[in-house]
Amino acid sequence: MQREKNVKVREVITALCKLLSALGVKAVPTAEAFRRAKFNKTDATQDMWKLLHSLLMKAFERDCACQESHSYLDSQLGFVRSALWYTGYGSWWTTNAQSCRSTNEIGSRDLLLALGWVMSSENLLESLLGEKVLELELLSSAPRAVPSVEDLMLCLSGSGVDAAGKEDVKNMQWQYGKLRLQWRNHLAAQQEQAKLTHKVFSKICSSPISETSTTSVPKSTTSSGLDEDLERIRSLNEVLEAYLEWKVVEPLFWCWMDSVIDGYLSDNCSKGLANMPFSDHSVTQSCSHNDKASRSMRHLDKMLLRLQTEFQLSRVEKTAQPLTSQDSHTGVTWLNQEQKEKVERRVAARLQGLSLANTPTAMTRGFMPYLQEPQASRSTRKPQKGDLSHEMASGKLHVSSALRVLKEKEAVLLWELELIRQSHREQIQAQASTQEGLVLIPPFKR
């Protein structure tokens, strides 16, 4: 029974390894290394380290900005540590730089746990798979460099376009639409070709395509382009098959990971806390409690980012539009006093909004999650407003105060957004009133 289970686990991990190597992750170890890492054997450390490092490299290489910011880190350790921070993983060797100066100090099980964390957070495997598919399936991805119709429409709505310009834009849209239709025609033709080729081969071989038959394929077709296509399709198939296989056994892997965590916890208990580095115990135990807080913090963070980008976008638009429209007006008529006041008021309101929105808050610095020991956290009183500066000075910030700061910021930004929305609405109405034949239907008030 035990043996059967072991075999099963080995298969599960092999499926994972296969998927990882199909996805292009380098230095994937054998299933045996995983097993040894579970028992914290030192000989597995090197393997696990390489895997973790290359997986994180793979995950963050698409994030160019992120890679740049990490390029100054001279060692792998630094990179892995910061990447793990980024994913929200906090273990003794990631949160406390002093406690761990070289990779040798980290146990293979620690690395395995980190690996599990990375894989489970943010659908890493799925996003890697998506990238790989895009890379391999060249034809079926829509042309990217071409602007979408919406972009073209935006051009159209720009203020300075006259009738001739509009016609040009429509002409462009027509041509672009035609190109898209032709592209879809080609895609359909390609699919037909693939299907027919498959039919021919399966007829020739009388059995479904096997290893021997596929090797004869390139010989019969002399075109090197076809060979490349075939090769690409084959590797794409491999990737997808590996992923499917993994998906079937994935739950078992996480069961096994649970047993790794159990082993880790029981080891810690038997050794006693004294031997363990600071706060390690609390990390795993209080994880579930702090998880919620960190999740909501991340959520807020994202919201903040979104608001900021929206705000910046609208700022760009706003600075571009009023200027051009006013330029054209000032040439003809002077603004009267009332309009001037109105504009000034608007500018003042916007300036205030800007300063509020851009005041650096405690959170602009960026913080690293740091977990207090459970007892200590229980004894700390609830942070008051005045504590913020005190906390800031000490370089630490309690989660709840961070949340408060972020919420305040969010309120400011939302207010700012509402302001922008309102002014946009006014602008649209102003523009609409000058357009002949355009009817705007106002929303109903009940």
Next chain:
Amino acid sequence: MSVVTVQLGQCGNQVGPELLSTLCDDSGGAGRGPYSELSRERFFWEDSRGMLVARSVLVDMEPKVISQAVAKASKSGKWRYWEKAHFCQKQGSGNNWANGYCVHGPRHEEAVEDLVRREVERCDRLSGIFAVMSVAGGTGSGVGTFITQCLRDVYPNSFIVNHLTWPYGTGEVIVQNYNSVLTLSRLYQLSDALVVHENDTVHKICSRLMNIKHISVDDINKVIAHQLGSMLQPAYTADSPTHYSRNPIGELLSSLVCHPEYKLLSLCNIPQMSQTSLAYSTYTWPGLLKHLRQMLIANARMEEGIDWKVSVLPSGGERAQTRRMGFNRSLSNLLILRGKDVSSADAGAFKDPALYVSWVPPDDTFSSWTSPVPFNGYEKSATLVSNSQFLLKPLDNIVRKAWNMFVSRAYVHQYTKFGISEEDFLDSFSMLEQIISSYTHL
């Protein structure tokens, strides 16, 4: 190279079998060789006994019409529907678009998608999905819209064309204009092209050209099927001048609906007459084309009662004048000629740049397909598929009537209770107003 037809709701399941019968009969004549083969491959597959099986999926919320369609097909002895290709329920949508779109559609999404997928996988090459439905009822319009949306998600790069039957002006269903507005506004974003038949126009064709005294739904559907058939049957095109085109839907779209703002296609056809008078009539290509061209510019949907006073106005002329004169401006036209001596037909009169808006590239405004095989018993037959102002007036009528009802909030609660808010209505109205404005200002 095949087309999967999806028959949605009562109307779809009546027009669908009529269309397939027409196609099957037309391709069944002797000595038609590749024409017949291609037509059959396009719309049918052969079962183990050599019987033609339609590449169709039948969807309705009531079993009655589907069983009629299935029975009718098997009775013909020439083709049939696949036993597993239909989906129906016991309870209809009660002519309520919201019920179809928000309740029935999502509930049966998976089952219908499966059916379509099975048909699609049977094709070597999917030329496109041809969804047949009406816009007035509950199932065809509501479920149909939802299904189109699902199909668009599943087949983002395939061609989806919707054939829509527009209701009589003096309607059968009190909320038909609501249903039409909601359907059209959504389909305009999902579908690649909307091929429209108005019941009123087809009814007139039946009464005046076909001399039918008591017009039944079958008669109406026969005319629709005839016109659609002549659009969908194999033909030589610009892309394949020496053999029948293998990509009917793709070529149709790339010659007519390249601009996403203009997707409404209308069909007119000449000659059209009763079977009895067919035997005693002869036509010449110049005569037919002259009539057809005047139908196009004078916005007439049948050859009777054409206003011969309307003449082509130069592009960019006074809009008010254009409207007063009743001149119909086009974006693009596709002329399909079938029958004897097609090579002698001269379609030059359709190439006049003054017929078209100036911003469409001149090469794209007009295309013509031909086939030497006579279609559906007509020795010569010309069909015009037009992306023009043809449908402007009926569309305007629908929107206006729906708006008048909406202003007093008539029946709106029937929709809100299924989750279609007033905002949704307003979005649909503004969308259609935008389309009307686009076509008006050609």
